[in-house]
Amino acid sequence: MTVPNLKQTAKPVKPKTNWSRMDEADNFAKTVKLFRQGKYDEDSFRRFRLQHGAYGTRMTSDYAMVRIKLPAGEIYPHQFEKISQLSEQYSIGNAHFTTRESIQLHWVILEDVSEILRSLAEVGMTSREACGNTVRNVMCSPLAGVCPDEAFDSTPYALATAKFFLRNPMTQALPRKFKFTFTCCEKHGMARIVDVGLIPQTREIDGETQRGFKIFLGGGLGNKSFVGHQLEEFTPEDDLLYTSMAVIRLFDRLGDRTNLARNRLRYLVNEMGWEKFQNLVLKERAVVRATQSVITRLKVDTIPNEVRQPIRISDESGESTPDGYARWLKTNTVKQKQSSYHSVFITLEAGDITSNQLTAIADIIQDFSAEGKARTGFNQNVALRFVHEDDLVKIYSRLLRVGLAKSGALTMTAPIGCSGTTSCNLALTNSHRLAKEIQRKFLDLKLDEDGDLSGSSIKISGCPNACGQHSIATIGFFGGGARVGKDMYPNYQMSLGGRSDGSAMLGEICLRVPAKRVIPVILKIIELFKEHKKSDDTLQSWIHRVVNGNEDSQIKSLNDIKKVLEPLTIPPTKEDDPDFYLDYGSDTSYHTKTGKGECAA
Amino acid sequence: MCCLSGTVKITTDVDSLRSEIRDKSVRVIDVRREADYKQDHITSAVNLPLATLLSDDSPERVLKLVNSMGIDDETRVVVYDDTFGALASRVAWTLEYLGHSDVSLLETTYGNWKSLGLENDSQIPNFQSKEHSMKLQSNILATSDYLESAKTRDDVILIDNRERLNFLEQHIPGAISLPYRTLASDGKILRPKEDMKRLLENRGVTENSEIITYCGSVGTLSGLAYYALKSAGLSNAKLYVRSFKEWKNLQKPTEKQEDASYWDLSAE
Numbered sequence: 001m002t003v004p005n006l007k008q009t010a011k012p013v014k015p016k017t018n019w020s021r022m023d024e025a026d027n028f029a030k031t032v033k034l035f036r037q038g039k040y041d042e043d044s045f046r047r048f049r050l051q052h053g054a055y056g057t058r059m060t061s062d063y064a065m066v067r068i069k070l071p072a073g074e075i076y077p078h079q080f081e082k083i084s085q086l087s088e089q090y091s092i093g094n095a096h097f098t099t100r101e102s103i104q105l106h107w108v109i110l111e112d113v114s115e116i117l118r119s120l121a122e123v124g125m126t127s128r129e130a131c132g133n134t135v136r137n138v139m140c141s142p143l144a145g146v147c148p149d150e151a152f153d154s155t156p157y158a159l160a161t162a163k164f165f166l167r168n169p170m171t172q173a174l175p176r177k178f179k180f181t182f183t184c185c186e187k188h189g190m191a192r193i194v195d196v197g198l199i200p201q202t203r204e205i206d207g208e209t210q211r212g213f214k215i216f217l218g219g220g221l222g223n224k225s226f227v228g229h230q231l232e233e234f235t236p237e238d239d240l241l242y243t244s245m246a247v248i249r250l251f252d253r254l255g256d257r258t259n260l261a262r263n264r265l266r267y268l269v270n271e272m273g274w275e276k277f278q279n280l281v282l283k284e285r286a287v288v289r290a291t292q293s294v295i296t297r298l299k300v301d302t303i304p305n306e307v308r309q310p311i312r313i314s315d316e317s318g319e320s321t322p323d324g325y326a327r328w329l330k331t332n333t334v335k336q337k338q339s340s341y342h343s344v345f346i347t348l349e350a351g352d353i354t355s356n357q358l359t360a361i362a363d364i365i366q367d368f369s370a371e372g373k374a375r376t377g378f379n380q381n382v383a384l385r386f387v388h389e390d391d392l393v394k395i396y397s398r399l400l401r402v403g404l405a406k407s408g409a410l411t412m413t414a415p416i417g418c419s420g421t422t423s424c425n426l427a428l429t430n431s432h433r434l435a436k437e438i439q440r441k442f443l444d445l446k447l448d449e450d451g452d453l454s455g456s457s458i459k460i461s462g463c464p465n466a467c468g469q470h471s472i473a474t475i476g477f478f479g480g481g482a483r484v485g486k487d488m489y490p491n492y493q494m495s496l497g498g499r500s501d502g503s504a505m506l507g508e509i510c511l512r513v514p515a516k517r518v519i520p521v522i523l524k525i526i527e528l529f530k531e532h533k534k535s536d537d538t539l540q541s542w543i544h545r546v547v548n549g550n551e552d553s554q555i556k557s558l559n560d561i562k563k564v565l566e567p568l569t570i571p572p573t574k575e576d577d578p579d580f581y582l583d584y585g586s587d588t589s590y591h592t593k594t595g596k597g598e599c600a601a
Numbered sequence: 602m603c604c605l606s607g608t609v610k611i612t613t614d615v616d617s618l619r620s621e622i623r624d625k626s627v628r629v630i631d632v633r634r635e636a637d638y639k640q641d642h643i644t645s646a647v648n649l650p651l652a653t654l655l656s657d658d659s660p661e662r663v664l665k666l667v668n669s670m671g672i673d674d675e676t677r678v679v680v681y682d683d684t685f686g687a688l689a690s691r692v693a694w695t696l697e698y699l700g701h702s703d704v705s706l707l708e709t710t711y712g713n714w715k716s717l718g719l720e721n722d723s724q725i726p727n728f729q730s731k732e733h734s735m736k737l738q739s740n741i742l743a744t745s746d747y748l749e750s751a752k753t754r755d756d757v758i759l760i761d762n763r764e765r766l767n768f769l770e771q772h773i774p775g776a777i778s779l780p781y782r783t784l785a786s787d788g789k790i791l792r793p794k795e796d797m798k799r800l801l802e803n804r805g806v807t808e809n810s811e812i813i814t815y816c817g818s819v820g821t822l823s824g825l826a827y828y829a830l831k832s833a834g835l836s837n838a839k840l841y842v843r844s845f846k847e848w849k850n851l852q853k854p855t856e857k858q859e860d861a862s863y864w865d866l867s868a869e
Binding site: 029057059060088091094106107109114115352353354357420422430433583 | 777858864866
């Protein structure tokens with residue numbers, strides 16, 4: 001270990017991988033011109049645009065959304081600064097963190113996308129294959145490498161997988177999008193709700209520790225969601241790439257290319273039946289392994305990352321601990337397996353962040369994270385890892401100053417809301433704003449401090465497609481419209497009991513809740529839970545028991561919950577409560593209105 | 602257009618200005634607030650706060666101000682601010698409109714000048730007032746009436762330089778959005794020429810068009826855009842100096858992006 005040097009500023013950590021290619025920016029600009037001149041047909045252009053990470057925007061062809069993919073969620077300070085700058089130049093002065101560890105710039109003029117690609121290339125970032133029918137951002141748990149429960153750090157494997165498949169000819173025209181998620185452990189989850197989910201594990205063979213994975217296939221969230229199946233007991237690390245290739249080849253060959261609504265891997269697995277698919281994968285893998293003309297390997301870089309001596313400002317005598325610190329510490333930080341270090345989670349309102357805050361994060365990483373970079377998380381959030389425990393008060397003060405110290409990051413007061421009617425063509429409701437409203441209200445009520453609610457989650461999608469991941473939420477919602485006579489109002493289908501950990505299951509539909517009744521309904525559920533809970537119950541465990549029919553109190557089933565909630569959902573007349581008929585963030589009467597979907601995860 | 606000939610540089614680099622100051626061959630105008638100016642400013646600079654200019658920017662008044670700063674038709678003028686060039690642009694444009702041809706913007710802001718440790722002091726320079734002529738350059742000004750009729754022509758491009766959210770919410774029909782932040786790069790108030798040309802060309806803004814810029818209220822952000830266009834070689838540009846504020850007050854038609862709650866995507 002180096003001797004702490006109090007005056008020296010830490011040297012910036014440089015990314016190991018350059019994901020970009022400058023020529024793609026020029027090519028994009030050229031292609032947009034051809035398209036506008038009518039020399040490129042609409043369908044081909046859309047495929048091209050999506051392949052480069054530019055997604056369509058609600059009710060207009062003038063604007064695009066640019067999705068910047070961050071393999072394994074890794075992002076460096078100078079990259080934060082660049083995104084801050086881009087958000088002011090080409091977007092609406094802020095950026096949006098997604099549930100798949102990407103960052104989106106919305107309301108970008110299509111003709112400006114190439115300028116963004118150019119700037120991204122300057123800092124080694126890419127939006128290539130962030131959308132479209134290809135391998136999407138390869139995710140990795142934000143706690144991989146620091147999680148006390150993990151067998152080993154899966155990050156290098158996630159990065160190597162991303163590198164292998166990016167721009168790989170075999171992934172350029174898949175039947176549909178294809179997603180990998182590496183995680184750290186069973187508890188931190190998400191491995192069973194994706195096309196390929198991986199949890200690191202080890203086994204002992206002749207006294208040697210062998211690394212490998214539990215691989216889950218065919219899970220996924222959407223209009224119809226499925227939980228993935230484990231391929232085999234133990235997949236050794238040498239078989240990781242062959243297995244991935246085998247699954248992609250099968251999907252490429254057998255996937256449904258005609259029916260857009262049913263062409264994800266999970267439908268193929270479901271229609272074929274798991275055992276048959278499992279068999280095919282194992283056989284295909286043998287073929288892949290045997291027929292490589294050269295040895296094809298993942299380039300897994302397992303050289304440990306440098307852990308720098310973070311800057312320590314030793315004289316802080318005058319500074320007192322700011323209000324709210326204890327609450328923030330409890331709900332936003334996690335102890336790492338490395339002693340004395342914490343991971344600090346920054347929760348954003350439904351993933352939105354201003355350009356100034358992006359710049360501030362860059363500085364804060366530089367000053368406090370001993371690994372000199374950050375990770376985007378599963379919940380539209382950011383994790384700063386390797387923060388020394390002696391620095392927690394200081395980092396809290398810094399975050400507080402720039403409005404990034406909102407508590408409840410790891411609780412149900414930080415709901416997920418997809419972009420909804422703020423920019424998505426498919427959205428029926430303003431799920432994005434609803435998530436913000438819930439967060440504001442629940443933080444006011446200090447629900448983040450309630451230990452009984454820990455481990456529970458709220459997730460909201462603006463339509464039946466599951467970009468907001470509603471089906472794995474303890475309390476999930478997806479949007480739709482309902483009507484009283486001629487008058488429409490925004491409405492949500494509520495499901496209960498979803499989870500993505502080792503006991504992964506999809507939430508069960510409970511009832512429809514009008515948008516303006518969502519908050520009272522959630523509060524009523526909490527009230528019911530408090531009334532009927534056993535002493536060591538959490539909201540999650542109680543709902544889980546009810547949903548699975550194992551509860552013995554008065555509330556025994558979803559139907560019992562429904563009966564209690566129903567009175568809250570009865571529409572008032574328009575005269576009595578005109579606000580009921582408006583969606584959040586809108587003062588004009590509500591109508592459902594959608595355009596063509598391009599699949600907006 | 603004789604007085605707008607290509608020989609005048611749109612921006613002046615730091616070193617050129619320093620040598621011009623040493624040679625006493627330039628009048629430097631600081632457009633920041635008086636209090637800021639009094640604290641310190643680029644050596645030899647005079648102060649013309651933008652607010653002072655805007656309180657009455659009739660040509661007669663501007664002429665008096667120009668004379669009082671010791672500027673005649675031949676004086677070389679460089680303008681700077683600490684607001685990414687937008688305020689300086691508005692003042693430079695006003696001089697140009699009056700008929701003064703030799704005016705440039707400092708390529709960087711005062712804050713940056715100072716952080717580079719370049720010459721500054723708090724001395725208020727002495728000089729004699731001069732006589733400037735008045736040859737109004739109406740070809741660089743767009744009034745609301747002019748804009749309304751020009752807008753219908755195919756060869757006219759109207760550019761809105763406000764932030765994107767403001768544009769989505771409300772804009773002059775037919776305008777394209779080019780937020781002022783897009784114009785700068787790496788410590789300079791304007792991008793390098795080739796970069797600017799590429800950006801504009803991608804957006805279909807080419808020299809075959811007459812281009813009119815506007816912003817929120819007084820023509821600062823759009824003033825910067827006016828110079829951005831010129832820096833890319835697009836000299837057929839006009840500033841709608843009264844901008845969107847006047848347009849709305851006149852109750853002329855506006856347009857908005859419908860059917861999307863884009864404001865809720867903002868983190869403010």
